[in-house]
Amino acid sequence: MDNVVDVDEEGNQRMLSENSTPYQTQECVLYGSIFVKNVPDLERRLAGLCDPGCEEFYEHEMSFSLRTSSTSEVKTDIKLRRRFRTEHQIQNYWQLKYIGVPEPDQKCPTIVRKEISSLVHSQDMMTYAKSLGLRMDYEYITQGKLWTKGNIKILHSTLTRTLRAGTYDSSSLKSMSDSALVEISISLPESAEYMPAAKTVRDFADQLMPLVNMEKIDYWKKMFSTPAAPARR
Amino acid sequence: MGVSWVFEAEQTAKSVERILEGIGAELMGQFQVDVIPYNPATPSTDYATNIVMHHSKCPQSTFSICPKTDFRVSPKAVCDRGFDLILGKLAGGLVMDNAGKIEINGNEYNIHTDWTVRVGTATQGTTVKGVVVEVEYDPTVIIVQCREMMAEFIKQVFNKYHEAQPEIFKITEKPERYSTLDTMWQYLQIAAKLRKKT
Numbered sequence: 499m500d501n502v503v504d505v506d507e508e509g510n511q512r513m514l515s516e517n518s519t520p521y522q523t524q525e526c527v528l529y530g531s532i533f534v535k536n537v538p539d540l541e542r543r544l545a546g547l548c549d550p551g552c553e554e555f556y557e558h559e560m561s562f563s564l565r566t567s568s569t570s571e572v573k574t575d576i577k578l579r580r581r582f583r584t585e586h587q588i589q590n591y592w593q594l595k596y597i598g599v600p601e602p603d604q605k606c607p608t609i610v611r612k613e614i615s616s617l618v619h620s621q622d623m624m625t626y627a628k629s630l631g632l633r634m635d636y637e638y639i640t641q642g643k644l645w646t647k648g649n650i651k652i653l654h655s656t657l658t659r660t661l662r663a664g665t666y667d668s669s670s671l672k673s674m675s676d677s678a679l680v681e682i683s684i685s686l687p688e689s690a691e692y693m694p695a696a697k698t699v700r701d702f703a704d705q706l707m708p709l710v711n712m713e714k715i716d717y718w719k720k721m722f723s724t725p726a727a728p729a730r731r
Numbered sequence: 732m733g734v735s736w737v738f739e740a741e742q743t744a745k746s747v748e749r750i751l752e753g754i755g756a757e758l759m760g761q762f763q764v765d766v767i768p769y770n771p772a773t774p775s776t777d778y779a780t781n782i783v784m785h786h787s788k789c790p791q792s793t794f795s796i797c798p799k800t801d802f803r804v805s806p807k808a809v810c811d812r813g814f815d816l817i818l819g820k821l822a823g824g825l826v827m828d829n830a831g832k833i834e835i836n837g838n839e840y841n842i843h844t845d846w847t848v849r850v851g852t853a854t855q856g857t858t859v860k861g862v863v864v865e866v867e868y869d870p871t872v873i874i875v876q877c878r879e880m881m882a883e884f885i886k887q888v889f890n891k892y893h894e895a896q897p898e899i900f901k902i903t904e905k906p907e908r909y910s911t912l913d914t915m916w917q918y919l920q921i922a923a924k925l926r927k928k929t
Contacts, residue, residue: 521813564824576817594810596817614820616813626806629797630781631771631824 521615522685526608526696528703530680530712534656537678540709541643544652547705548645555655556641558666562632576632578623592618607700609714610692613685637663639671642678650702653681680710733847733869734909736881736900737917738892739924740850740862744837747850747864750888756840762849763787764835764863766922769818769825781825782922783818784915794915798923802899802916809912830856833922835863845869846884853925860925864892865914872909874900 532540544552559579577595598612620626627634642655657674660666682703684695703712740747752758769781784794793814796807818825837851849865866885868877878900886893898920899913 521816523813523816564821576821594814594817596820598820614813614816616810616817618808618810618814620806620808622806623808626795626797626808629779629806630821 521688523612523614523688524610524686524690524692525613525683526606526610526686526692526699527681527683528608528699528712529715529717530682530703530706530710531677532654532680532710534676534678536709537654540654540680540706543706543709544645544654547702548647548652553644554642555644556639558637558639560637561635562627563635564631575635578627578632580623590619590621590623592620592623594618606693606696607714608696610696638674639666640679647702649684650699651681651683651685652702653683654678655681680706680712682712732872733867734871734874734877734881735865735867735914735917736885736897737863737865737914737921738885738895738897739921740864740889740892742862744850744852744862747862747889748838748840751840751842751848751850754842754888756842756848759839759841759847761787762837762839762851764851764918766833766835766918768828768831770828770831772822772824772826782919783815784918786911786915786918789911792911794912796912796916796919798919802913805916807912807916809910831926832856833860833925835918837863853922855926860928863918863921867914873906874902874909875906 557579559577562576562578564576575597577593577597579593579595580591594616596612596614600609600611603610618626637659639658639660640655641658642653645652656678658671659674661670661672682699684699686692686695700712703710706712764786765784767783769783771779779797779799781795781797784796785792786794791812793810793812794807795810795814796805799805818827833853833855835851835853837849840848840850842848845868847865847867847869849867851863851865853860853863866881868881868884871877878896882893882896897917899909899916
């Protein structure tokens with residue numbers, strides 16, 4: 499019996515090798531917020547709904563954009579995220595993430611957008627990012643928990659920013675608001691039909707209802723509606 | 732894992748393979764390496780060409796090096812294959828140079844388990860540019876432990892090439908663990924040389 503399973507796994511691995519792209523490059527996402535003092539209530543709710551156990555994270559995210567000498571109107575945003583240095587370990591792994599402009603689909607109950615992640619290891623990530631032509635726009639520190647239910651990801655986190663660039667000790671960190679950010683998402687392969695997944699996300703989000711109102715926030719309208727003053731936010 | 736020595740052979744791939752079979756090498760399969768330059772869309776002092784490479788030994792990884800004068804100062808990274816997709820999104824700044832792409836295809840041999848030798852023909856588009864040989868010694872990742880033995884091996888097998896050691900072999904101060912990125916740097920340099928060759 500065990501042998502049969504082994505053979506199967508090998509077969510799968512071969513399928514993934516070389517030029518195939520097993521990457522999930524689409525995501526359906528909803529955003530919401532909750533007061534920090536009510537987060538324990540949310541956690542209790544999630545503990546009942548989700549797969550057992552959750553993952554705590556404390557991460558540093560930087561948002562970069564591609565600066566080309568030609569002043570193109572489309573700005574390519576690249577997020578770079580690392581697990582924050584803890585006392586015990588310094589991890590030098592970074593998550594490089596591209597987030598595209600959302601699909602203009604009115605009927606879809608969630609935001610649908612292109613999203614590509616890659617795990618990157620570099621001895622000097624900042625120099626490397628610079629060599630790709632990326633320049634930093636803003637950064638923040640996020641601390642929270644990740645829950646899963648099947649392939650649904652639920653994240654809630656509080657955001658802080660540093661008052662002095664480059665220093666991240668507790669004395670120079672300042673909380674951004676008294677609310678926590680809640681994000682529910684599903685990742686999908688390249689050209690998969692997103693509607694069923696979007697409905698699953700919506701249905702799940704509705705179960706958190708009195709606590710958090712998960713919305714399809716038109717964040718991009720804010721981003722793109724003021725062409726007079728772009729870039730700086 | 733292991734330490735690799737990559738060099739360009741003057742012989743044909745066939746004659747190198749015959750030598751290897753003569754010393755009892757076993758054909759393990761095929762291998763493939765590609766070296767793709769990504770050039771800045773507009774010439775700029777801000778950023779330079781980035782070389783993206785794949786090796787069939789690490790099929791799920793992408794190696795990216797922005798070559799400067801030597802390996803240690805070159806910004807570099809090891810990524811998963813999702814990086815290739817992200818690079819496509821950066822086309823506004825870095826454009827894939829298809830004409831400059833070098834592919835190395837060939838056979839992989841195993842000799843007495845510890846040694847892997849890859850013999851490949853390098854092509855740029857449809858033009859054959861040369862023969863590249865990679866000798867990999869598996870048991871260690873410390874160069875000073877195996878440098879002399881590898882030189883001896885190459886001398887014994889080919890009776891040449893052993894003089895021109897890779898740059899990484901000559902560094903004696905603060906030696907670091909050898910990684911696949913070091914192998915890719917050797918491929919990068921050979922590809923740069925081959926590209927100029929007509």
